[in-house]
Amino acid sequence: MKNIVISAKDIEVQFRVRDNYLTAIRNVSLDLYEGETFAIVGESGSGKSVFTKTFTGMLESNGKITNGSVMYHGQDLTKLTKEKDWAGIRGVKIATIFQDPMTSLNPIRTIGSQITEVIEKHQKLSKADAKKQAIEIMERVGITNAAERFDNYPFQYSGGMRQRIVIAIALSCHPEILICDEPTTALDVTIQAQIIKLIKDLQKELGFTTIYITHDLGVVANVADRVGVMYGGQIIEYGTVEEIFYDPKHPYTWALLSALPQLGVKGEDLYYITGTPPSLYNKIKGDAFAPRNPHALKIDFEQEPPFFRVSDTHYAKTWLLDPRAPKLEKPEAIQNLHEKITRMTSKGGAFHVGHD
Amino acid sequence: MSDMTNREVLLSLRNVEISFDNGGKEKFKAVQDANFDIYKGETFALVGESGSGKTTIGRAIMRINPLSNGEITFEGNRISGKLSKQEDMNVIRNIQMIFQDPAASLNERATIEYIISEGLYNFHLYENEEDRIAKVDKALEEVGLLPEHKSRYPHEFSGGQRQRVGIARALIMEPKLIVADEPISALDVSIRAQVLNLMNKLKAEKSLTYLFIAHDLSVVRFIADRVAVIHLGRIVEIAETEELFAHPLHPYTISLLSAVPMPDPIIEKQREPIVYTETVAEKTGPDYEMREIRPGHYVYCTPEQGIEYYNTSMNQ
Known part of the structure; x- marks a missing residue:
């Protein structure tokens, strides 16, 4: 196993908004390995930016780390309070x-x-x-x-x-760690491809570790070695990029993948998620995705699921992985994903660009 | 797709040029020599990157940007240039727009009821209060919102719901054409799917016609019947969607297609973006025009390039 560069443990972040508290991050842990690219994917409000801001002390002034630690070279970054403590870290390392x-x-x-x-x-x-x-x-x-x-x-x-x-x-x-927070979202598609390639080339040359924050699963497939999917202030599934795309386990990961227009069949409805993300002002009971999850079990509304192990590198926070849960297939749209995309990108397919 | 020759043209652009005064001697030509027809009942996509002129064309159709040359016709009548008040009103009623950012395009101090009714007020399209409210309720229902949402304000809605309000506001005018300028770009992935499905459903139910302005070919493949690709103010390729994706011919179209990220790590990690660097100046001249390379498939090129493209298409 490679060396761990930075290790976040049980991070909780709260924001004070008027007289209310909003819990943006709910007990998130993550170990980053040297030289890897870890992609954090999620929708707006899932907490992906807020989480990584705890690595650089850049939370907005009404935000506070209320629990957990971020260990970096033997130092707990959550304990740094003064600007000058950050001087040798933020922007440098x-x-x-x-x-x-x-x-x-x-x-x-x-x-x-x-x-x-x-x-x-x-x-x-x-x-x-x-x-x-x-x-x-x-x-x-x-x-x-x-x-x-x-x-x-x-x-x-x-x-x-x-x-x-x-x-x-x-x-x-x-720097030792480069956090890319939606670095290509404001750019044109052809420019996006060039910037992604540039970051990858530089990483190969300079060997830094990358955290790549994005909402675009296509970009994730391109850049990531490992992926963490965030929803409602938590990482709900993580694994190698192949595990997340070819063998996703959490219904939210299923939904995110299935909703991609690349997978849409003309004349048919695109898969979509009903409802809206949970309000983080309220205490979330059970699985945060349960109210929008067509496969939700009774227990999803009552008790928060633990991480179930799928492989040494792949974990998912869903009761569906409990041995007592009913066996469910992932949605049709993302079954045999690799075969489908292979067809789309090879000769005669819609996304074939023809070098041959 | 039905036979093209039998279809009724709804909107037509002929030799459209739109230029802006940028302070210098030469005006900046944002759009040059744009020609296309939009048929009744189709979704016509205009795809290009920022600065390509796609939004400028959309705004010209809405009569926001004046043309410096050429003509736009709607149902056979000219709608560019000076119009009588009656004609102007007619255009506004029949062509409605959906904007990219639903938060920015809705009046944040007005209720949903007022926002959706505004067009009705302006044109007195209701008999009495009861009729107006019935129309608002119907528009809300059509986009999947509820009557009780009427009294709320835009900030109380999620991004996807706000975009539905924007669609309802356009629908209530019973337009024939909707210009949708990047209607899903500002939305989250899961919400995008809802809005695309809704647009498709309304198109079928109300036989609407869309001009769908986008930068993303993956969305276009899903929603459009025909596609025009625009690069630096010039339309470089027009074809039916299946045809365009099966036989992309202009190098810029190929570059755009190669840049669509595919959700498959094994494939995506092998794909190399194809960079297109030629400028309009290098790609224009007396020999260049839109040439029909395959049936209904036009590419901006010289006769020699046309032959080359044709040969390429036979091997694709």
Whole structure:
């Protein structure tokens, strides 16, 4: 087994909203292994961003870690309270790329100055050396004519190029962990494919560990070694990417996969989930997905399911895996998924792009 | 798909050019020489990336962006340029729009009842209060909402429900054409499926016609009957959906198709995005025009490229 880089245990996060408390994360544990890409997938409000913000102390001011620990190099990150405690960690050892590159960059400063600032500050280099390194890293992330474009402002860059700069800044301190929070959601599809490839190539070269937060299962299939599916503030299933796609166990994972338009059959209804996600202001009883789950058992409404082991790497939090539960097949849309997608992407299929 | 020749054209774009003043000497041409027909009862998708001009075309049909050249006709009547008040009202009634972000496109200080009734008020499309409320209730029911939702405000709804309100607001006008500009892009995966299914159901029930503006080919494959691919203001390929996916010919279409992420790790990890870098300037000239390469399948190309594309399509 590979080394664990960071280990979150029993994390609970609460937000104070007016006079109410909202429990955004409900006892989530996760070990990340060195060099892997772990994808966290879920819908808005599932807690995927909030959870990873506990790794960098970036929770909004009304949010608080009310339980659990995040162990990183022998230090519990949840105990860090002062900004200066985070100085050597946030942005240096654990860097984050956000969704919208325009809001991550300062619009009234040149691209070059925003990269060199980080290099000068953390690596204590001279101005000239920092500039040299900045241009190198700009070239590395695929900016052509980097030396000329060094003095441009963000508005002179396209969205894809801006995101490349954000990646350049994030990687300029050689972080150990890179958190990518929906890094391609604001970008065009063809640009998305290029940015994903860039992150993967850089990871191969530099060996950092990636946490990839996304709502798009297609992207997950591309980037992830392992996947965690979040719902209602919990990871409800995790496993290797192959286990999650080819042998999913939780009805919510089934539903997420089945609702993909790629799997839709024209003229038929697309699979969809009824109802809405649970309110996190109230205490959730049982399985949070139960009210929307057509396969829900009586116990799902009464008692929270534990994680059941599927394999050494695959666990799912659903009573369906209890030996006493009725045996259920996953929905038709996602049975023989690999055969289906193989047909779609090979000659004569809808998503065949033809190299042969 | 039925025989194309027998179908009735609802909306037609001829040589449409839309340009914007960007302060310089040359105006910026957001859309150049766009030509297409939308047939009654079909879902016609316009696919492209940001800046391609797809929304600009949608807005031109809604009479928000004026044309700098060309003409748009609706049921045979010109709807671009100057119109009489009566004609203008007619267009507004018959062509309705659904927007991308349901949170931003609904008046947050108005109740659902007012939001949905607004078109009725403006056009006096109701006999009395009772009739108006009955119409609102019916519109709500059609999109799967309940009469008691009338008194609520947009913030009390989830994203998918808000998009349903947006659809109900369009439906109540009994339009013939709905321009749906990225109606599911801002929604979560599970909600997307609901809205797509609803749009399909309403199309069948009310024989609606849609112009579906999107950036995502996987959604288009599911919902559209015909597709136009637009790149940097130029339509580069038009075909029926099955035909387009079976025989994508323009390199930009192929690039878009290669970028659709497939939910299968073994396959997705092997797929390489095909990058398309040519600019319009490199892909335009006197020899370039929309050529019919296969029946009903048009590609923007030169005669030589046309032959090449035809040969490619025989091997696809």
